[in-house]
Amino acid sequence: MQVVLSLLQQMSVYLLIAYLFSKTPILKSLFTVSMRLPSKLTIYVVFSGFCILGTYLGLEMLGAIANTRATGAVLGGLLGGPAVGFLVGLTGGIHRYTLGGFTDVACGLSTTAEGLLGGLVHLWLVRRGRMETLFDPWTAVAVTIVAESLQMLIILAVARPFDQAQALVQVIAAPMLVANATGAGVFMSMIRDRRDMFEKYGQLSSAKALRIAERTVGITLDGLTKEAAEKIADIVYEETGVGAVAITDREKLLAFKGIGSDHHIPGTVMQSPHSLRAIETGEVVFATGKENHYACSISEHCKLGSCLVVPILADDEVIGTIKLYEPKTKLFLNINKTLGEGIARLLANQIISGRFEQQKNLLVKSELKLIQAQVNPHFLFNALNTVSAVIRDNPENARTLVLHLSNYLRKNLKRGGDTSSLREELDHVTSYLEIEQARFADRLRVRMEIDDSLLDLQVPTFTLQPLVENAVKHGISNVLGQGRILIRSEILDDGSVSLLVEDNAGVYDQAGLGSSGLGLGIVDKRIKNMFGQDCGIAVECAEGEWTRVRIRLPKRELVAA
Template sequence: MRLLFSFVQVLSVFLVVFYLYCRSPAFRPLKADWPRPRGKVRLYLVFSLIGILGNFLGIPVVGGEAIVNARAVGSTLAGLLGGPVLGLMVGVTAGIHRISMGGNAALAGAIATTLEGVMAGFVHLALNRNPERLVARWVAFATTFVGEIVHMGVVLLVVRPYPQAVEVVKFIGPPMILLNPVGAMLFMTVLLERQREQDQVAAASSARALKVAERALGLMARGFGPEVAAEIAAIVKEETGVGAVGVTDTERVLGFVGMGEDHHLPGTPIASPFTRQSISGNAVVFADGIDQTYNCRVSNTCPLNSVLIVPLQLDGAVLGTVQLFEPRAHRFLNMNKSLGRGIGALLSSQLLEARYQEQKNLLVTSELKLLQAQVNPHFLFNALNTIIAITRTDPARARDLLVHLSHFFRKNLKRNRDLSTLQEELEHVSSYLEIEKARFADRLVVETVVDPTLLSLELPTFTLQPLIENAIKHGLSARLEKGTARIHAYRRDGLAVIDIEDDAGTWSEPSGGGGLGMKIVDRRIKDLMGDAYGITIACVPNQLTRVTVKVPGQKVTA
């Protein structure tokens, strides 16, 4: 009983050390990082240290020939989270360290620890398609429990003389079989709680970025000038809580709010080399105040010490920057770093929307830009409201949808060529469809059937997105029951044919200026590929609307 109590104390110290590490900036618990090479290296280092620490904190028994230890917790969790190879590597590392400590049971312990890591790795492979079960507490408990029973069997097989093996198992078996599974379960609990905290922080960051975007929506339509810049700077500062926020164009300060606003005056030329670097390189620049310090070139008494500078871009060209500053007394939070990047991306999207709205009535040479602006503001509002609603119930899903929203607008920013491949068109609409499926929940079903040999087919940029948006906005959105949108690409009579269908059957001939998106798509196909090609529309009322795109069927090597 005294040995059992002593081992409980060891595990308690173990858990305190692990908890303190989990609270440190070095800890990266995000599950999305684990399969990546850098994530696996991090897991290897962490769990190898846990295994080695388990050896150091172990309690010698049987005259020092064996130790009661928590080494298996490291190799088991490594296998569960990283797979057999990682479990093997951590087990071997901790096992070699155990052998270096000596004792008749050292080799058996090293073999058993390696086997436990590999066994947990096979559990990882069995449950990898269900990540929630993989990190469940009971899985960690059960896997470690079985592993420790195997450990005792290895001791009985390897340690000689056999009576000493029995004595070793008698001493180390009960505490390790009973308490190591509990320790693994508690370790997994700490890991999951830290993950949950990270998810909540990310969700809060996403919600704040969306709040900034929602409040700034429409400002860009008034032009990117000093008045709008001052309003944007005030909104960003209020939502992020940083020390100061500045907005510049490529030459001068347009707006500045917060600490240092007495000398960072609107209209003054850009003085910071960091800002020049961000503009010239079209890149995010971060001076953390430690390795790189923001040194104000305007005033020696400026309290600002660190800065995040995010370029605002339109069609790949930098129009200005958004700058987030912190004073010497405050550390720049990682959340504010990612938040600043997200705000920059969303404001860039709004710049794009504002610029393209001005080009709606241009001739054919401006129609590509016009189609890029056809992303209806209501879609952005609906997306924002959908994500904000989901943030309350499913932060991970909300974060995924924010990534889709960012990808959608980023592709809008970058797509400035006349022609795109069918694969690029499908990738462009996939993020849009993910957001719409989240908005309509189970009322929207999307079916995509594409001949693989057509993926490299070239067609005018922004051919699919307006047609799919039209099918959802003017067709399926009005239905109370489940609706289906279909994308079908195939070859027929030497042509490449793409059908966009919905089962609402609500299409009617547009009047006045309606149907602008379809008209532009049809005209651009004809302008770029000939009058023999374009779009046709067929409708069976209340049953089906089919928009058919016909373009030349290029010969593609499968």
């Protein structure tokens, strides 16, 4: 009994050291069950240390040492796997061997065996996917009991003289079993508790960050406006639970939410030296209220006592700051500091992508203006030439042509608005085709088969025109005989609608997105913007025979005005 107590006393010292150790960051690498070398090395070093420590803290008795060495070896094996366990045991074993005594060989051997045993259990559990069991203190207890029993058997088998060995085992077996099993169990439970804490902490802050990210999406599309700032301040205030949240641009306060909102009025020019410094340097400024003093620059009765100022950096330029405050009565949590920096990065990214989005829209708009303004001069002057010739023998026809030409030009120049009905599109196309047919007479045949029920369909303006112009250009310029154009609507069984423009030239220029591609590319982009990625333009081509450009639109009921 005496031995049990003193061994447990030794164990207490041992566990105290283990507890202190568990407060260090090294512990983190123990619970990753990672197969990488650096973690394995850490486990080896740490638990070899504990092994040796167990030996030193042991009690000299009957020419041997009653000890808590097994704890280190078993845990090393359990956490690090067979190879690490074996090496930890071996290291501990060799160290024990050098101390001598009649059990030196037996103890050296058995420690190695204990480490290996822990490692084998690790392997067995990992293979079965039972990671949780690995961190269960009871697993450590059980394995240690088996390991210590093994050690006793080894002592009986190896240590000589046998009588002395037997006497020793009788005295130390029970105390060592109890002490080592308890030690291993408690040590493991320390490791597990630390791990759970880390996980919970991590989960909590990442859940918060994710919720903030989710709720702020799209708010800053137009940049850091007053409205956007107010919404973001509300969200951050709700999610982080800090005393107050402020968002500023480079000069003034845009939004404020929380304690002190009576005197932190949005629109006022910033005076706080912390904010000014953050804006000037682009660095995070943290005024904890202790060594780096924070005092409200507006009112001396302000309850706020600490402040974090994070600059919002878009393209290396500070465009504003986000500030988190805590009142004098509360400590500023570290987690909120990391969170604040994360939110600033998030906002910066959103603002940058908002800028990008805006520029993209501008680009599409100006591209559209370009095709709109792009009345092909060749077409225009040839049309006028045709009119001039037709006047000679048929003034009435010439008048009709002039009207078509006017209609075509007017539509090209004036059609504003993003969408038009299919009827308007066809009207535009018809005027164009009337002139082309006059120009080329027999060399151009146009067939139009459009379902009347689709005429009110809304499509992006200038959807059909560029495609038809393309088809005519190809049909006329690449066929020595007759160019044939077919414009047809197709309603599929599932109700989705497509418009087909087919010519008989079969010229494949980069899926129709080559030279004439400016037009087709924009049409495709605009349709996708309006109806989604499933819609758009598809080009099929049988070289020398036909080209089919299909505009896929969504189901009819969705596009009808």
